[in-house]
Amino acid sequence: MKTTKSHTKWLGNLAFESSNPGGNLIIDAAIEQGGSGEGLRPKALMLNSLAGCSAMDIANLVTKMRAEIDTFTIDVEGDLTDEEVQTYHTFRINYTFFGNNLDREKLKKIVNLSTQKYCGVMIMYRQFAKIEIEINYVAS
Structure with missing residues (x-):
């Protein structure tokens, strides 16, 4: 069995930095949902x-x-x-x-x-x- 992992860190408000073996990305909510709209949904x-x-x-x-x-x-x-x-x-x-x-x-x-x-x-x-x-x- 193969296992894949990711790691996600809260950056504040509804923004997060998430990583997996291939790299990092920012996840955020839309402004109308309370986020800053700065990351991927x-x-x-x-x-x-x-x-x-x-x-x-x-x-x-x-x-x-x-x-x-x-x-x-x-x-x-x-x-x-x-x-x-x-x-x-x-x-x-x-x-x-x-x-x-x-x-x-x-x-x-x-x-x-x-x-x-x-x-x-x-x-x-x-x-x-x-x-x-x-x-x-x-x-x-």
Whole structure:
């Protein structure tokens, strides 16, 4: 069993410095929630985790499968419940591939491998939320 650790220190008000093996970041609440708006939001970081996990899979698979792309982007939106304690119920993930010789079938396979097999964050999130996937292709 592998264990991952993080460390979070209170900086005052609703601001915190948080670290993990890859670096540090500041977490803070929005001004309207009593924070100073100077850091990243905890729930929004969940969207970054989802995109980052899948992005690493795709970068590896693009190389292994020799897919020709210039670059790609991932945009994630999350819908929150209306309850007092809001939780995500739906995530929409939009993958956009840029390049002149895009093999749509190969790129679709790459996205499917990430979203269905390799991305542990996506697999965890599917236990509590619906995930919708969209793939776009843009000639550079």
